[in-house]
Amino acid sequence: MPVRVTPASRAHLDAVRRAFRALPKDLRNAIRREQRSQVGPIWREEMAASLARTSVPARALRPQQRVFRTGTRVKAGLPMYLVAGASTRTMRGGGLPVDLDAPYEFGSNRRSNYTRYNRRSKNGTPHTVTRRAGLQLPPRQSNGYVVYPALARALPRVIGTWVHAVNQRIERAIDGS
Structure with a gap:
């Protein structure tokens, strides 16, 4: 607006x-x-x-x-x-x-993109985590x-x-x- x-x-x-x-x-x-x-x-x-x-x-x-x-x-x-x-x-x-x-304020256009990263579990075994990090943000809106x-x-x-x-x-x- x-x-x-x-x-x-x-x-x-x-x-x-x-x-x-x-x-x-x-x-x-x-x-x-x-x-x-x-x-x-x-x-x-x-x-x-x-x-x-x-x-x-x-x-x-x-x-x-x-x-x-x-x-x-x-x-x-x-x-x-x-x-x-x-x-x-x-x-x-x-x-x-x-x-x-x-x-x-403006949201994100990466809502459906996946983010991958490696971490260690409590047991000490490494594993890869895949998640959608952009879902917390609203959809992109320029106004x-x-x-x-x-x-x-x-x-x-x-x-x-x-x-x-x-x-x-x-x-x-x-x-x-």
């Missing part, structure tokens, strides 16, 4: 970006603080809704939920970054969400499962909020309040 930006909205965003860069530093910092406080809840709400759409019974959380439920935040600035699944805290199985986010759909729904709201915050703060600064 690609998000389309029309030429008119792009021109409006470029005008806001130029106005933002021309502002004094303290005013830019105030806008960034407001940006985090206003856009953060929108992004977390859309990520939670996206994870709820991919939910299964409570007894078995899907891997996407385990990977993407942490590390969802807004990195303010120009440009602003919406971050998801960026936690570096080790999960129970030993994986890091930051390493597993791409495979769980994503969790983050991209959430981004497509959140982006219009985020842009509107950001443009409104910049315009409102500039008007307050001009009025002297």
